[in-house]
Amino acid sequence: MMQPMNRPSSLPDVSDNDDEPQSRIAYRLIEAMIVTHELPPGSRISEASLSAKLGIGRTPIREALQRLSFEGTVKIVPRSGAFVSEIDLVDQLAMIEVRKGIENVLAGRAARFAGDTERKRFRELALMFEKSAATNDGHIFVEADREFNSLVVATARNKYAAQAITPIEAQTRRFWYVHFKQFGDLQRVCTLHAFVARRIAENDEAGAREGSDKIVDYAEEYTRKTLMFFGMG
Structure with missing residues (x-):
């Protein structure tokens, strides 16, 4: 079986990102807390608490929450504050x-x-x-997948596609973290991602497109398994 996807004991290391804007650092750290359920669905988000915990000013925290709100993982309610959005299984x-x-x-x-x-x-x-497939280590996959997605977007050089996929990827990461261990196949998803990475590395456009479709087809397969388990299929 795949190794348990336990909550990380610490936040991602940002010590080597001195030139990175504070709002972007705040975004990455808060998103990690949401994905791993350190900030669980429905919980209220305190700007002051996050500022103290992360060592980042409240203005960058607020900017990060605005971005997360655009992506759908945070809901900002006037006069009430910010809350972590619930995961909508059917929306997947x-x-x-x-x-x-x-x-x-x-x-x-x-x-x-x-x-x-x-x-x-x-x-x-x-x-x-x-390596993730060979060692059955889901944490390696999570790390590789996050960079893979970012690198694909950056290399594709299409800002409209990038803007469209960003909120979808944010929701997908949360869904994956919660349900993949039970309904997914780590070896299979790693193999599919490795194939696309190699096709891109070979400048094989047709192969990369074909492999990308297979990744999404597989995502649909395990999403349907999840929905059926909860009586929604």
């Missing part, structure tokens, strides 16, 4: 419908435009996915 299938087309475009463009630096990193990410 609607997002998958949209996700397939967008990710197909992004994967194809990433393969078309990837230069030497990007190609090298995609090969390294393929090795990370393969």
